[in-house]
Amino acid sequence: MPTQGQSFDYLRAQASALRLIDKFGQAGAIVRDGPGAGPEWDPGEPIPTAHICRMAVLKFDNKDIDGTLIKAKDKKG
Incomplete structure (x- = not known):
């Protein structure tokens, strides 16, 4: 964890995630x-x-499942 005067190394975190x-x-x-496929206008x-x-394919949290937009078997990526 960064201490005072130290910054978080986002590039290192990004490399780990990738x-x-x-x-x-x-x-x-x-x-x-x-x-x-038609003309610009x-x-x-x-x-x-x-x-x-x-x-990365993840499950939705139960609190986010509303049964309409997000159903119980939906996944997020």
């Missing part, structure tokens, strides 16, 4: 809508694009 995710994480993808419907990644 190493752990690389070792224990799961392969997955984050899907985001990209621009449609009328691009049309968005096109979903998958971005492959490695992620």
Whole structure:
């Protein structure tokens, strides 16, 4: 724990987190809508694009499960 006059080493913490995710994480993808295929002034419907990644998959806390937006079997990544 940092003492007075000492700062937290965020780069070291980030390196540790990345190493752990690389070792224990799961392969997955984050899907985001990209621009449609039409011209700039009328691009049309968005096109979903998958971005492959490695992620930590975690359970939601019971207090966050509302049964509508977040269901009991949902996971967060």
